[in-house]
Amino acid sequence: MKKKPDGKGREQACLFSGIDVSQEWFHACILDCNGNTVQPARKYCNNGEGMENMWNDSRSVAGRLGLPVVYSMEATGIYHLDLLSFLNGKQATVFCLNPLVLRGERQERLRKTKTDELDCRIISDFTRKNHMRHQQSKWSACDVELKERTRVRQRLTERSSGVITQLRRDLDILCPGLSQSMERVDTPASIALLKRFCLHTRLFRATAREIEDAISPFYIVKAKARERALKLGELFGSRRTADGLEDVIVDEVRYLIREMELIRECIEHQEGKIEGEMKNRGSLVMTVPGIGPVAAAVIESEIGNTGRFGSENAVRAFAGLDPQVRDSGKRRSTGLHISKRGSKSLRTALYRCSLPAIKYNPACTDLYNRLVARGKHIRVARIAVAAKLLAQATAVMRRGKPFTVEGKYLSSAAGAAGE
Secondary structure (H helix, E strand, O other), rough: OOOEEEOOOOOEEEEEEEEOOOOOOEEEEEOOOOOOOEEEEEEEOHHHHHHHHHHHHHHHHHHHHHEEEEEEEOHHHHHHHHHHHHHHOOOOOEEEHHHHHHHHHHOOOOOOOOOOOHHHHHHHHHHHHHHOOOOOOOOHHHHHHHHHHHHHHHHHHHHHHHHHHHHHHHHHHHHHOOOOOOOOOHHHHHHHHHHHHHHOOHHHOOOOOHHHHHHHHHHHOOOHHHHHHHHHHHHHHHHOOOOOHHHHHHHHHHHHHHHHHHHHHHHHHHHHHHHHHHHHHHOOOHOOOOOHHHHHHHHHHHHOHHHHOHHHHHHHHHOOOOOOOOHHHEEEEOOOOOOOOOHHHHHHHHHHHHHHHHHHHHHHHHHHHHHHHHHOOOOHHHHHHHHHHHHHHHHHHHHOOOOOHHHHHHHHHHHHHHH
């Protein structure tokens, strides 16, 4: 008989409530330890009243049989979050299951039938058989807020990249080669130039002297501002724009500049909130060389409780940085690729941290240099560094102690610190 630990080393029998959540409704059924139906699937509204009704029904069954109830649900985008928070507020034992894990359970059943009632029974039965191998899903308002802030920042960053791509396209339509001449269209100097002269046809009537006046406050070496202004002036003089496009494209450039400034302001606001929270926490992950406050926030909020991972490989798989090998019969993989199945936010943050880690983290520097010397592509080496950073951050979280450089890297760490 399947039993649940009671927190004192003993085990006790319990009931299992599987919940299938959708946008407007959720279905819940209850099974006993032997897989027998105690309460058939019932339909509830996915709101406060429906959650209370489900809770009262399950408590009634628990009281009648004298057994505690273990709740489980499938992570379904955003629709399960309110219910998960509700059950945690009731101090219930809750499991939030990965859809990929449940997919295998469904595939074992040969029938093609799929209903909400059947799904909630599958979830309940899976929990009955496997709950001892899974960590409970604890809801912490601070952790949830931090996780969502990092994801909001990531979405804003992705949106900013799209705006920059569109702005480069528009500038090259107006004046071929302009985006390359400006190096980066999102620098303060470039934005100042576009904002000052980007009226209908006015941008390309600006003289080299006027361009220099607009961008020189952003250059320490004024000679470079003058050189850039002369190049842009020559480019403006030789441009040719397709008839009928100039006015509408200039309009869009103005819209994109305003959007870019708003997004940048929002990103700075979120980063300020994140950095303040990490400072209050005294984050130990920030002691790992190469990991800043924003990346540390992503790592801590995405990984959560390190105890739910049995090994370093499990954490790496969660980040999607584990190697994906596809061999079958005589066919062999021509190269190794990462699975990319896991937390995209975590994987992206670690990859972006790989560059500063290569410079300031001795173990990462050594790993990167060895891989490049063996002929590995730079991206492959950076992915390996990202995985190394993940291992270091996870170790710090598990030990609860600041990061320390290994003895064999002490001399190189001292050299990097002195640069």
